[in-house]
Amino acid sequence: MSCPYQNFTNGDDAQKGEVLGTETGMLYSDYLMLDKVLNAQRMQSSEINRPVHDEHLFIITHQAYELWFKQIIYEIDSIRDLFNTITVDESRTLEILKRLNRIAIILKLLVDHIPILETMTPLDFMDFRDFLSPASGFQSLQFRLMENKLGVKQENRVKYNQRYQDVFGDDSTAVEKIIASETEPSLCDLVQKWLERTPGLEEDGFNFWAKFKTNVYNLLDQEEAKAKALSDEFVRNYRLMDVNKRRDVYHTIFNQDAHEALVSRGERKFSYKAMQGAIMITLYRDEPRFSQPHQVLTCLMDIDSFMTKWRYSHVMMVQRMIGSQQLGTGGSSGYQYLRSTLSDRYKVFLDLFNLSTFLIPRNYIPPLTTEMINQLNTNSRVSKPAN
Template identity: 45%
Template sequence: MACPAQLSIPSSEGDSEREVHYQDYLRISELLSLQELKSATLGKDGAVHDEHLFIVIHQVYELWFKQILHELESVMDIMRAEVIDENQMLIINSRVTRITVILKILVEQVKVLETMTPLDFLEFRDFLIPASGYQSLQFRLIEVKLGIKEADRINYGSGTFKKPFETYLDLKKKLDEACSSPSLLDLVQQWLSRTPGLGKGFNFWAKYAASVSNILEEKKQQAEVETRPQVKEQKFKDYQMQQLLFKQLLDEKEHNALVKKGTRRLSHQALQGAMMITLYRDEPRFQAASQFMNLLMDVDTLFMQWRNNHSHFVQRIIGTKVGTGGSSGYHYLRSTVSDRYKVFVDFFNLSSYIIPRHHIPVLSEEMKDRLYVHFITAESEQRFARHISPGFRQGEEGQD
C-alpha cells in the first residue's frame, strides 16, 4: 500500500486536490479511542495498568481474524466454481500463504501476554466476567468456514458454541449462515473428486490398488522366507497390520464407516484425488494443487499451535480455575488440542498410505499429456489442444 499520507483525493470544493492525511485515512483517532478500561470506570483504585495490554491484544487478534476471513472468503469464492480455472491456483495459494503468515504472528503474539503475571491479571479479571474469547464471533466464523463441524466440537456446560450469540441476533444470523453454507473443506472435497485421472480413462484407483496388492504380497513373501523366528513373527505382524490399514483405505464401506465415526472427513472419491495429487505431485498440473494441500495442512498445524499456546498460557495465568466464560478453563482448552479440530486431517493421514516411488503406477502417454503444461510449437498445438484442460473438470476422463 502506498503510504496513506501521500494519497490525494479531489476536493469537493473545486479543482484543487486535498491530500488524504494518514490520521484520517486510517481513522486513527477512532481506533485509539476504542480501549476503554473497565477498571478505570468501575475500579476503586483507578485503572489497572495491564488491562490496557489485555484490551489491545484482543483487538489486534480480532483485526487479524478479520483479515483471515477476508482472505478465506475470497479463496472460497474462487473455489465455488464448477471448474476452477488452474490460472487461479496461484491466487488461491498466495492467499492461503498469507493466512498462514498471519497465523504465525497470532501464535507468537501470545508471548506478549506472557509478560503479564497472574497477580496482574487478577487485579482486573473480575471486571470481565462473564466475557470470554469463547464469545469471539470471528474466531467461530473462521472455524466454521474452514470446515469444523458441530458434531466434532467439544461442548461445555449446557449450551453449544452458538449459545453466546443467542442474545445477539445479528451475530447469530451470521454464524447460522456460515454453518449452513459449504465450508472450505466441502469445496476442497468437490474439487478433489474432479482430479483428472480418477475416471475410467486412466483409472488411477484400480492401478493404485494393484500396486498395494503387490507390495503386500512382497511383504508376505519376505516374512515367509525369514528364518529368524522373532524377526519372522515381527514381519508377519507388520504384513497383517499393513493389510488391515490398506483395507480401510481401499474398501469404500470401511472408509465410510470411518467418516461416520469422525476420524475421516473426505469422501472416498476426494481421498483418491488427494492420493493421486500426492503421488504425482511433480507433474506440472498437480504442482499447485499439491502446494495447496500442503498449505491447508499448515493452516491446521498453526491453529493447533495457537490452541496449544493459548491453553498453556491460560494454565500459567489462572491455573485450573474456571474460565470467565464458565468452562473448566485449562482442561476444556486442552481438549480442543485434538484431531477433532483438524479440518484437513485426511491429508495428514495420507502419509500412512504412500507407496514407494518404484511402485507408483506409471502414467500412460495420454495421462502424461494431460498433466503436462507444454511449451509447444504452433504445429503441435493442435495435437496437444485436446488434452489441455483449464481446470479439474467432472468427466474429464470421458474424453479418452
C-alpha cells in the same frame, strides 16, 4: 486511484508549510480511522479510578486478534469463491495458493502474540480479571465464523462449545451469521469437491485408483513372501504382523464402507473420492499440473498446524495464568475445556496429515500413460468439469 499517503509532506515542503495532494488524497490518520481505533481501549479498572497497567496490554492484544480474524475471514471467503466453480484453472490455483499462504502466515503471527501476553504475570492478570466476567473468548463471533468457514463441524465440537445460543442468544444478528456459516459450503467442503474432480480418477480413463490398489497389494504380497522366508522366527513373526497391519490400514481406503465408517466416527473428514484425489496429487506432485495443487494441500495443512499451535499455546497460557482448576470467565471449565479442543476433532484437514500412511515406493507408483502425461503437461485446468 490516488495513494492515501500522497498528501504527506517532504522535508523541503514541510519547511515551506506546504502540503502535497490535499485536493486528491487523505491524511494517514483519516484513511486508517485512527481516531476510532486508537480510542477504542476502555480500561474497566480506570473507570473505578484504580487503573491496572496490564489491562491495557490485554485489550490491545485481543483487539489485534480480532482485526486479524477479520482479515482471515476476508481471505477465506475469497478463496471459497475461487474454489466454488466447476473448473479451477492454473491462474486461479496460483491466487488460491497465495491467499492460503497469507492465512498461514497470519496464524503464525497470532501464535507469536502469546509470548507478549505472557509478559504479564498471574498476579498482574488477577488484578483485573474480575472485570472481564462474564466476558469470554467464547464470545468471539469472528473466531467461531473463522472455524466454521474453514470446516469445523458442529458435531465435532466438545459439548460446551456447541451451545452458541447461550453465548450469543441476545444477539440475533450473530446467531444468524453463525447459522449461515454452518450451512454454507465450507472451505473443506469445496476442497473436497475440487479433489473429487482430479484428472486421472475416471474409471473409463487412466483409472488411477484401480492401478494403485493393484500395486499396493502386489507390494504387500511380495513383502509377505520375503517375511515368510526369514529363518529367525521372532523377526519373521514381526515382519508378518507388520504386513498384516498395513493390509488392514489399506483396506480402510480401498473399501468404501470401511472409509465411511471412519468418517461417521469423525476419524476421517474427506469423502471417499476426495481421498483418492489427494493421494493421487501427492504421488504425482512432480507433474507440472499437480505441482500447485500439491502446494495447496501443503498450505491447508500449515493452516491446521498453526491453528493447533495457537490452541496449544493458548491452553498453556491459561494454565499459567489461572491454573487448571478455576472456571473460565465465561463459565466454562477454563483450562480443562481448552485442553479438550486440542484433539483431532478440531483438525479440519486431518486426512491430509495422514496421507503419508498410504505412500508407496516410487517404483510401485503406477506409471502414467502417454495420454495422461500429455493431459498433466498441457491441460490448463487442474480439475475437470463435474459430471
